[in-house]
Amino acid sequence: MSALQVEGVSFAYGQRHALQNVSFSVTAGSFSALLGPNGAGKSTLIALLTRLYDLQQGDIHIFGHSLRSAPRQALRQLGVVFQQSTLDLDLSVQQNLAYHAALHGLSKREALARIDEELARQQLDERRHEKVRALNGGHRRRVEIARALLHRPRLLLLDEASAGLDPASRLALNQHVRQLCAEHALAVLWTTHLLDEVEHHDELLILNRSRLVAQGGVAQISRADANLAATFARLTGSEHHP
Structure with a gap:
């Protein structure tokens, strides 16, 4: 069963398209990384997955539950760590x-x-x-x-969770989440702008200019290039890391 199924999702802010016909799936128990340059649509996608925004077009299923028709059941399957901390200090x-x-x-x-x-x-x-x-x-x-x-929950969503951490803490957090994924059959969707947080055996999603431009294993997507950085540059037109 898919932990997450995104089907034909489009979203616009007035005349500006943030997402255009985006479809992908995340397999139960897998670690999937979501990459994209600034303005690619990652933040809008996270807002839709967590129902901060209502869907305009398409649907999202979390372990078979539709965010449109069964939002409570869907969100029960989802745990979220946002980029900005919401803890009471x-x-x-x-x-x-x-x-x-x-x-x-x-x-x-x-x-x-x-x-x-x-x-x-x-x-x-x-x-x-x-x-x-x-x-x-x-x-x-x-x-x-x-x-x-x-x-x-059975799906854990981490939105730029390593933001603001030093390199050692970033690595420790990334490895810790991977261990949770492996030991507890937890599906993980990890959004990041740092290529060194993506490993060779991960599932990879790349957004660019509101569209999904790649989905699959890192090895499969990057086989035509020298490394993941070159792949990202080729698919997004960026000369820099995301």
Whole structure:
């Protein structure tokens, strides 16, 4: 089953087309990377996937549930880490997670059990009573991943999750998410503008000027070029990394 199926999605801001007839799928349990230069349509796509914007044309299915006709069921399958942090810096790690669990209707007992589970998974159990303000950027991102997984989604969407992190923290976060994907059969859609966050065996999606210009394995897409940077330049007309 596809974790995510995007079917003929188009979106416009007045006369400006942000997405034009975009279709792709993300396989359950896979790690897929979404690349694109500024203005390609990535942000609009993320807004549609998370229902910050309503669909204008086409449909999106998350594990078979339509965002048009069954949005609650669809969004239950989705966990999201946005580029801009939405944690309350003056609450503790546990308080941030407990608030999110309450929004999802979890009982206090169930919420605490899941918080324990996720903090252990993110190796943050000893930091649970610290205020988020005291954590470094990498640990804050792990708190956001823990929060995103509390309601046990099967698809995790990370929108430029490594933004603002130093290179070592970026690498650690990327590898951590890949480990979650492998160990828990979690589908991941990782949006980035950094080519070094994409690995040779990943599934790859490239957006350019509102259209999807490539989908498939990295090795397959880049076989005609010397490396992924050359592939990206060829497909987007960019001389620089995305």
